[in-house]
Amino acid sequence: MVLLEVAPDLSRSRLQSLIRQGMVRIDGQALLKPAARVEIGAAVEIELPEPIPDEALPQDIPIDIVYEDSHVVVVDKAAGMVVHPGAGHHDGTLVNALLHHIGSLSGIGGVVRPGIVHRLDKGTSGLMVVAKNDVAHHGLADQFAKHTAGRRYLALCLGLPSGRSGVIRSNLARHRTARLLLASTEGSGKPACTHWRLIEQHEGLSLVQCRLETGRTHQIRVHLTEAGWPLVGDNIYKRCNKPVPDLLKGIVATDRPLLHAYRLSFEHPQSGQTQSFFAPVPPDYVEALVAGGFSIGAIDEKIKFLPGSKKIGLQG
Template sequence: MNRSTITKLFNDSKIKVNGNIVKPSYKVLVGDIIEYEEYIPKPLSLEKQDVDFEIIYEDDYLIIVNKPSGLVVHPGSGNNDQTLVNGLLKHTDNLSDVNNNYRPGIVHRLDKDTSGLLIVAKDNKTHELLSQMFIKRTIKKEYIALLIGEFKPDTALIDAPIGRDEKSRKMMSVTSKNSKEALTHLSVLKRYKGYTLVKLNLETGRTHQIRVHMKYIGYPIYNDPVYTNEKSTEFGQFLHSSNLEFIHPIKKERVSFEADLPNEFKEFINTLEIL
């Protein structure tokens, strides 16, 4: 039984100690009798479903998707259906199957609440070539983020290794233990009262890299539900994958793609303009 399943059982009051419902913080004592209801998880779905997302580009080999904030990329624990993968299956029967049955076409991922551009492979050869390009760092990825605080100077390189947080398995952190190299280039686009709009280029692609690095330097991403102390709006973290540039793995032509900021992001920036 994994951690998320146990958490769900606690939240549903289905775990008892000595006949009493307890909180997750309860410390088990010698002789305690623990009871829990059998949990049968809902099976993951690979159904073709109507899912809202935008296709920026498509050819016989790949698809460039503009993923909205709030959309999970593929089925997994706690997200059984209504993912980007379910929508892609409705759109096309041609998706790679390199990873596993529940991630067809998925070469790389964006966090649920991160919006923007994502590359999808339509066949295994294209998938393998794109994967190698990510490993060799030949795919240029650019993000736009709104940071809390007025960041100075105008540019910065954050070179800080990232690994699993020792206190929370859901979080990553800058650490020297079991970590991997992580490099993020930052350029200031505009400063507002109490906020900074920045452009970010990644040399590496670690889990939560931008979110962790921004927290590490003391300027976390606005509205990040995990790496800030509060979430101000229903919209997720103000982080958007805005640009992709790479050599097409099959056509061998340089291609570039751009996705405009989501409306919620733009509207909030507009309110900052008048402060």
């Protein structure tokens, strides 16, 4: 007989998934092929994983809270942390950590994304603001929708821009063949605009400040890749033949794009006052800059005098 006859309550795709995970055993041996037949009298064991909770649950995960009051909380998200639960990431997220440390968040985002008004990619480090109540959520979400919240990033790129500054505009939509990726398209898609300014260049690497006018998914990653200078460590969007310089090999065995959200500003949803926050560059980023031959002190001084910026603690 076939396995589907042994477990009629499980769909074919569900059984195939369990087999791939090694959770189906015949007479004590893991079943390797979904199409294998089962002999009458054989002992069949099917291990079912724990059900996924319908809502995000509190988890005691360390996070860096930069600022908190009764309306908002600003965090410096670590690279590698997912913002909220979703496919493949059911716990261990920033939302799980915030629910433990704070207790409750705005309910507008639903039970899976409470308080979330904007996001950073898993591999991106830096600043995020989260709403603690519905009034704050409405106020913050409106600013991000109208593009009045200020967001600046540091991007370490492979390649050399031809100028000192510029603006990249395009419409972003799902890639025609790689549906998990975004790409610029003609006509369709959502308008996206990235302002960039070159900070420093060295040995085929460029440190670039990016200011978001819009905040589309993967916007900076797509725009810089299509401009010809993709992010160091971006193994998803780096569709080019630019090799990592020898001086970075062994240091930048990074599995995350070197993109850091170092500045965030917004109008406080209760007081109306403009608040600005700055996040120091994390150690792995500093290590890459040093390995790339950049002068940390010189970078600090240049960023200090860039519009809307100040010294960001590269040395501290």
